[in-house]
Structures are given as structure tokens and as C-alpha cells.
Amino acid sequence: MSETPITFPHGLVGCETWKHFVLVETPGEPIQQLLCLDAPHIGFLITEAAAVCPGYRVELTEADEQTLACGDDTPLEVYCTLTLHREPPMLTANLLGPLVINRAAGVGKQLVLVNSGYPLKHPVVDRLPERAHAHSY
Amino acid sequence: MLILTRKVGQAILIGPDVAITVLNVRGDRVKLGIEAPAMVEILRQELAAQIQEANLQASTSGQLSHLLPALVASLRHGRGLSESNSHPAASELPPR
Numbered sequence: 001m002s003e004t005p006i007t008f009p010h011g012l013v014g015c016e017t018w019k020h021f022v023l024v025e026t027p028g029e030p031i032q033q034l035l036c037l038d039a040p041h042i043g044f045l046i047t048e049a050a051a052v053c054p055g056y057r058v059e060l061t062e063a064d065e066q067t068l069a070c071g072d073d074t075p076l077e078v079y080c081t082l083t084l085h086r087e088p089p090m091l092t093a094n095l096l097g098p099l100v101i102n103r104a105a106g107v108g109k110q111l112v113l114v115n116s117g118y119p120l121k122h123p124v125v126d127r128l129p130e131r132a133h134a135h136s137y
Numbered sequence: 138m139l140i141l142t143r144k145v146g147q148a149i150l151i152g153p154d155v156a157i158t159v160l161n162v163r164g165d166r167v168k169l170g171i172e173a174p175a176m177v178e179i180l181r182q183e184l185a186a187q188i189q190e191a192n193l194q195a196s197t198s199g200q201l202s203h204l205l206p207a208l209v210a211s212l213r214h215g216r217g218l219s220e221s222n223s224h225p226a227a228s229e230l231p232p233r
Contacts, residue, residue: 012192013185013188013189013192014185014186014188014189014190014192014193015189015192015193015196036196042196043196044195044196045195061175061178062175062176063175063176063177063178066176081191081192081195082195083191083194083195094188094191094192094195096187096188096191097188097191097192110188110192112180112184112185112188114180114181114184120187120188120191121191
């Protein structure tokens, strides 16, 4: 299990005080945890967005690139948060507001994909997330 | 809240870099033109609210993570999921 600190300089959308996180990963596991250090008991289950939505793409604005401290060749990872619904038991992925992470720089940003058509609650039912190795953005 | 009345074609300035112009008013719809530096993020408020709500909902599900293995198992089992070849065990699950 590895732990990687990731800072979201602007926090998350609507949760601006949640800035400091730790990405907890277990090798081979398709789902990672993103634990918030700024608020007790706040954490997310996340997975690589392309794993639950093949061909998933995000477009970065100039502001995004600056926040993420990235250039043209910077590898970025695109994750989505997962929501576990108890009744009926199901898992949905937020593809409208993905989390983009520059692992090398330890920074991340939550995007809002205006006009993308990606859903807020994409059901993860007929395909469990696989650990994707190709990152697209 | 600062309240200003503007006519079509008139603008307001916010700080040195942002200008918002009323372009058109038709019934209860107002068309606005926004000029701002690329670094300034502009979002429809209701979209931001949706993402916020989703974040809050997803964050609580982190506490349910102990339910995850069972959920994943039931999804696989109940739906007869064909996991990729990298998980041989999954292919041994009975098809539905």
C-alpha cells in the first residue's frame, strides 16, 4: 500500500477547504482512496475515469494547466469519485467533475466539464473498474 | 449584496480585469457577455452546486468502504460480470 500526498490548491468544488489529501493505493486494486487531511472522516473512493468510461477525455484550460503545474508532456492521471449507494446497492462514478492529478508535482484539481455531456452519476454496474494504465486528458 | 440596474448594452466592471455586459433580455432570460482573463474560472452556479452535492455524497461513502468488497462481489455474482482476463477467479463465477 502506498500513500502519496496530493494538494488541491483550490480545494474541491463547493468544498473549498478540502485541500490536502493522501492518495492511498494498493497495487492491483482498481479502487483507490483519497483521504482528506483538512476534515475528519472525509475521504473518497476513486478510480481512474477511463476504467469506468473507455475513451473518457478531459480538456484542460489555461487555468487548469497552471494549477496543475503541467506542461505539454506532463503525465496526468484522471480519476473520478465513486459513490456507494446502499439501497439498492450500487456504485456510481462522477464523470462530470473528475479529479486530475499531477502525481510528480503532488497537485490536483477538480474540473467541471461544462458541456461535455458526461453524467454526474455514471452507473458502474456492468463493468467493474479495472486499473487502467493509459491516461488520457 | 450590491444591486445595480443596467440596460441592454451596458456593462459592469469587477476589478481591473472582468467586465460583464448585458447583451439581451427576453422574458425571464438574460444573456450576459463576460470578458475575463483565462485564469478566471466562470461556472454556472447550479452546475457548481451539483458537483458540490456529489462531492458531499461521495465523501460520506468513503466511510462505507468496508462494504466495498461485498458490493464488488455481489455485482460480479449477481450480474455475471465478465471481468477481464487478468482476474481468472472471476471467470469461475457461475454465469447468470
